[in-house]
Amino acid sequence: MSLAPATTTTATPATMPATMPATAYDAPLALLVDRPLVVLTGAGLSTDSGIPDYRGPGAPRRTPMTYQEFVSGPGPRRRYWARSHLGWGRMRHAEPNPGHGAVARLGADLVITQNVDGLHERVGTPSLVALHGRIADVVCLSCRATSSRAELHQRLTALNPGFAEQHADVTSNPDGDVALEETDGFVVPDCECGGLLKPDVVFFGENVPPARVARCYEAVEALEPSGGALLVAGSSLTVMSGLRFVKRAAKAGTPVVVLNRGATRGDDLATHTVHAGCSEFLTALADLRAEAASA
Structure with missing residues (x-):
């Protein structure tokens, strides 16, 4: 797989084939292959496990109970x-899907999940903060x-x-x-x-416990001096509980890669956006980071 120098590019659903060729991943993979990482995941990561997401393409409009x-x-x-x-x-x-397994293999400094389904825990993801708790x-x-x-x-x-x-x-x-x-x-x-x-x-109308937020901010803020990057996987970043970490990273000059099937509120802050499903990209990234670590 060739890795082009990182540049700000956006792949959109209108131009992306059903199975993205590896070259469409080159720039964001090159950016993420050997940096310290914080990963923020959302509902789009679990769609391959049969759990519908809130705001993906074709998702019906709904209003969760406050x-x-x-x-x-x-x-x-x-x-x-x-x-x-x-x-x-x-x-x-x-059941956890390949995307969950790949996130667990990334060696991230911290994985922040907005999901409550417990699938990250099922694959033994290290350094995990379940931002909104667990439905279990x-x-x-x-x-x-x-x-x-x-x-x-x-x-x-x-x-x-x-x-x-x-x-x-x-x-x-x-x-x-x-x-x-x-x-x-x-x-x-x-x-x-x-x-x-x-x-x-955490229901809508509740606050995320401050200790969880503080731990996440600490990890995101540590990325800038360490030359790290923030990877968003499967989140539309519609609610501030996740978007605030993207804003903090971008303000500090930390590179941000947003991986999601549709547009997100964080796209304008991203160094790269990849509008696609999570499993393929995350598996490619985990494999590359493993190769780089063993070289």
Whole structure:
């Protein structure tokens, strides 16, 4: 594979064939092959695992439940848990794809994921921050005790017999829920202390825990003096929780490569944009970095 000098280029869906030739990767690969890296991943990384993304090409418009709505009363919580019960019953069977494996092999200083699906953890990704938490964990909003989502799933199944079978044909959404309106009568248990149970993930309207943000900023800021780069994989950067790290890197003069199937809010800040799926590019990058490290 030839590696051209890094230049600012953009590959677009209109000009890119279904299987991109290696030459379309040359400049961004050359930039990333031997630098320290921080990697920021989003929902586009998990589409090859069968988990739909929020804003990729063809994704339907949807409005996730906010934290304020979730705590506003039993109706919204029942609606959330009914949908999430079905969605997580499917998501928990998703398997990591080659993109997850490649990210784990990159030797990144830090991997920041906006995903809550736990697939990075499944492949043993080192130095990982799950920015928005993990859908496989549950937290009580009163006593703050955490517990297993698998255990709660069993309780919900027992309390709502036949519910999953009745709605087996509903469409899956990102972040472990489904498109379902009929949720009346769904039974939701509380914590043993009487508090409200919530997935241990950051809802819209909540703040990411400050310690997580600080660790991510520290890693991004360390890239500039070390000659490193920030790689964004599978995120549209629509929400500020991820975009802020791109802004910080670009402000410091750190190179940024954005890999995503469509345009992102960070494209104007990027040194290179690659509008494509994640698995092929990330696998090529992981192989090249392994070759460079052993040379």
